[in-house]
Amino acid sequence: MDHYVGIGELCVARAPSTIVTRGLGSCVGVVLHDINRSVGGLAHIMLPSSTDFTSYTNPHKFADLAIPAMHEQLLQLGGRNFKARIAGGAKMFATVSERAGFDVGVRNVERVRQVLRQLGIAIVNEDVGGSVGRTVTFEVSTGSVKVRSVGRGEQVL
Amino acid sequence: MQQVSSFQLDVLNEIGNIGAGNAATALSLLMGSPVDMTLPWTKFCPLEEGCALLSRPDEVGVGVQVGLDGSVTGRMLLTFDEASALHILLAFGDMLPEKDLDNEMARSALMEVGNIVAGSFVTALSEFLKASAWCSPPTLVHDYFDAFVCTVMVSGCQDTDYVLVFKTELQVGGKVLHSDLAFMPAEDSFRMIMNALGATGG
Numbered sequence: 458m459d460h461y462v463g464i465g466e467l468c469v470a471r472a473p474s475t476i477v478t479r480g481l482g483s484c485v486g487v488v489l490h491d492i493n494r495s496v497g498g499l500a501h502i503m504l505p506s507s508t509d510f511t512s513y514t515n516p517h518k519f520a521d522l523a524i525p526a527m528h529e530q531l532l533q534l535g536g537r538n539f540k541a542r543i544a545g546g547a548k549m550f551a552t553v554s555e556r557a558g559f560d561v562g563v564r565n566v567e568r569v570r571q572v573l574r575q576l577g578i579a580i581v582n583e584d585v586g587g588s589v590g591r592t593v594t595f596e597v598s599t600g601s602v603k604v605r606s607v608g609r610g611e612q613v614l
Numbered sequence: 615m616q617q618v619s620s621f622q623l624d625v626l627n628e629i630g631n632i633g634a635g636n637a638a639t640a641l642s643l644l645m646g647s648p649v650d651m652t653l654p655w656t657k658f659c660p661l662e663e664g665c666a667l668l669s670r671p672d673e674v675g676v677g678v679q680v681g682l683d684g685s686v687t688g689r690m691l692l693t694f695d696e697a698s699a700l701h702i703l704l705a706f707g708d709m710l711p712e713k714d715l716d717n718e719m720a721r722s723a724l725m726e727v728g729n730i731v732a733g734s735f736v737t738a739l740s741e742f743l744k745a746s747a748w749c750s751p752p753t754l755v756h757d758y759f760d761a762f763v764c765t766v767m768v769s770g771c772q773d774t775d776y777v778l779v780f781k782t783e784l785q786v787g788g789k790v791l792h793s794d795l796a797f798m799p800a801e802d803s804f805r806m807i808m809n810a811l812g813a814t815g816g
């Protein structure tokens with residue numbers, strides 16, 4: 458069964474299934490996987506922190522809310538020990554006009570690492586930064602995470 | 615999320631159309647080809663919905679991002695699919711020896727198109743607001759649509775959770791191109807614009 462995760466969405470599933478998210482730029486795709494219990498999830502995170510906003514419509518676009526929410530849903534699916542793989546967080550435009558200190562890709566990756574650390578989940582592999590867009594395909598049964606980029610082909614995390 | 619009335623959106627759309635008309639005139643002169651540009655409607659929507667409106671899953675395209683500065687701060691993004699971007703390069707004729715999306719001069723030409731569109735929009739807006747605003751130099755990316763669309767919208771939405779999307783109809787040399795225009799004003803600029811546009815009516 459194939460699941461597609463839109464921008465600012467997340468999805469959890471049991472094996473056998475494939476979860477895909479397309480077109481990660483500064484956004485970060487976070488995969489959590491419990492290989493022994495064959496459950497996994499993928500979140501497409503847009504922004505580091507919900508606390509930067511006074512109001513918002515969708516909590517799952519923020520690293521600080523989406524990852525704990527996905528973790529909780531995976532626990533309910535029967536998962537216990539998770540490993541993380543992350544991809545994205547690129548700087549798509551080489552621009553001089555970027556406000557100092559604001560590179561949303563870098564901030565997204567930093568916040569994702571912090572939230573995973575707080576949950577005690579190790580990142581076993583990653584493909585972050587650079588200036589390329591990425592599409593992520595996650596196979597729940599094996600834990601394989603394929604990252605496809607324009608002009609750079611595919612790599613497996 | 616802010617409340618915006620359909621009246622305010624109509625006025626903003628009208629301002630956008632003044633900008634689009636001026637952009638078309640400037641682009642025709644630049645390229646030496648007839649150019650027509652209109653913005654049939656303007657939509658005010660949350661970030662994700664804005665990304666979804668401009669989304670083209672798995673498709674590679676070109677985006678030109680322009681920063682706005684002065685009394686109105688924020689960003690604009692003009693997108694083209696690859697065929698449309700190539701058609702624009704062809705419209706430049708002999709001015710561009712290499713019609714390749716990764717050629718430096720070709721990229722500059724597309725950035726200039728983005729600059730003209732954003733500049734015309736900002737001029738129309740600042741005339742309406744009786745304030746001065748200008749564009750910072752454009753940047754271009756050639757990659758997955760979803761990757762750069764979302765990146766620009768997210769970066770433009772540092773203090774807001776919504777974007778303005780202008781449905782764009784662009785014709786160059788009689789051919790209809792696939793192009794979109796989005797505007798991400800900073801929160802304070804957005805308030806100023808909406809106040810100037812008149813009563814919200816809810």
